Amino acid sequence: MARQRRETVLETQDLTMRFGGVVANERVDFQLDKGELRCLIGPNGAGKSTFFKCLTGQLKPTEGTVTINGVDTTGADPHQVAELGVGIKTQVPNVFDALSVEENIWLASRRFHPDKKAAALTAETVERVRLGDIRRRQVGALAHGQRQWVELAMVVAAEPWLVLLDEPAAGMTDEETEFTAGLIRAINETATLIVVEHDMNFIRAIAQKVTVFHRGAILIEGTMDEVSADPTVRDVYLGHKH
């Protein structure tokens, strides 16, 4: 059946988030099509992370709506967002420190899959994210980059169709960042992604379409080249870095 070529799977309308007098997001209209790998960039305090938290249910927007796959998720709890088949990775690694790498991944997988399939998916994910050597180690004792990967593996093991990643390469070495970029491209083969990032090299490695946030609103959307050519973007963001 020939469906509409562009299928919007995530949409926000007039999304506004205020903390007291501070406006973190103002009237953000955002659309994400199926199969996209979208990067959200912007300088510190541009409202990327707040926007991300509104999408994942960690924050309840002051105004406006969030729609995921046709379901209104405005003000939904994170577990309700996850139940729609959304995989979420937060900025600071949120993992189960006292549990083993395997147990962390299994818990994520088992939520949506029966026992046997969860075990198989866990084993498969451990291989895929190259955690085989440390699979029995306690996550709390791992290095920062490894913890990031464990969290990514937890996202992958649930087999989500939509993946939301907040700074997946933060604090990683160049080599680790490269591997993470490869992982994200692989995830994109089966899932739609939103990646919030700071690291411009990382974004160049993965980006298809980029949304630039500035002062709580969307400044411009387009390919990396289009965005980099925009004078305002150069001024507010890239200019400081390059």
Added chain:
Amino acid sequence: MNRWPDKGRLVAVGLIGLVFMFGAPQVLQLFTVINLTTAIALAVLALSLGLVWGFGGILCFGQTTFFGLGAYAYAVAAQNFGDTTGAVIVAILVAAAAAAILGYFMFWGRISDVYLGVITLTVTLILFNLIRRTSGPEYKIGTALLGGFNGTSAPPLQVPWSGAMLFPTQMFYVAMGALLIAYFGCIWLTRTHFGRVCVAIRENETRAELIGYDTRLYKLGLFSIGGGLAGLAGILMANGIGRVTPDLFGLPYAAQAIIWVIVGGRGTLIGPVLGAFGIFYLTSWLGTQQTVNANMVLGLVLIGFVLLLPKGVVPWVMERVARPRRSAKAGRARVRAGRRAMQPAE
């Protein structure tokens, strides 16, 4: 993944438990056996807190709420029914339901850890004061007078369907059997999907929510099971002393439950049980002498543990027993890896 890596250790615990269960009445005096029944009741209470706090991260300072309610529900129901089998079921259900109701408000209200401790402690102290004031003849449920400060009598357990009362020695068997079943039930529970999610919530509630678990439901489930278990402890306690009094809700038991878990080891199930037995005998022994105040010693024990052995006795011992063996294994693995490295690459 092997969920039962400690099968041998568990079998050993079970065997020791059974030997104690059938051996103790043969060698010990009746007075000691009756005393032990009370200690077992407290051990079940410790186990319930060990489950809720150690595996769910729910710091319930008022686990005695469900302990006392279980004991009172048993006594009142047994006096009314004239039969104790139904009373046991009623008591466990009352305790579990109370935990479910209290838990609903706390978990859906997103109460943070410290306030959760304060609220549960307040609830048990409110019940303590409330029941203390029920001494008049107008305070009765069915035919059972609540009796205020003096409490009310708890009819001893009967053999189901025959109505024959249990002797103290038989009561000891029942209590010890209940403790063993409860202990292994808790072990099993913590290794099911449900139990593992509870541990995950203890570790990081945000992450548990982000991977799609409604953490409130899991905490409510665990808290209710813990409440029911504390209710069972209350039934055994009522049988051990033959009466139920408001003291069951009081601060001494509420605080001791926390001490048992801290001393024995949070995050283990055997720890709180051993902690309860150990402290019970320490306080009984201290009670027989006049030189030092028992509560002061308890306080010192608690301070000592928090400062020197914050994880508790059982995890401390396990670390010392397990570490040499694990490092030996790692050493062997390293040798093997070394050998492999020496072989030519494909």
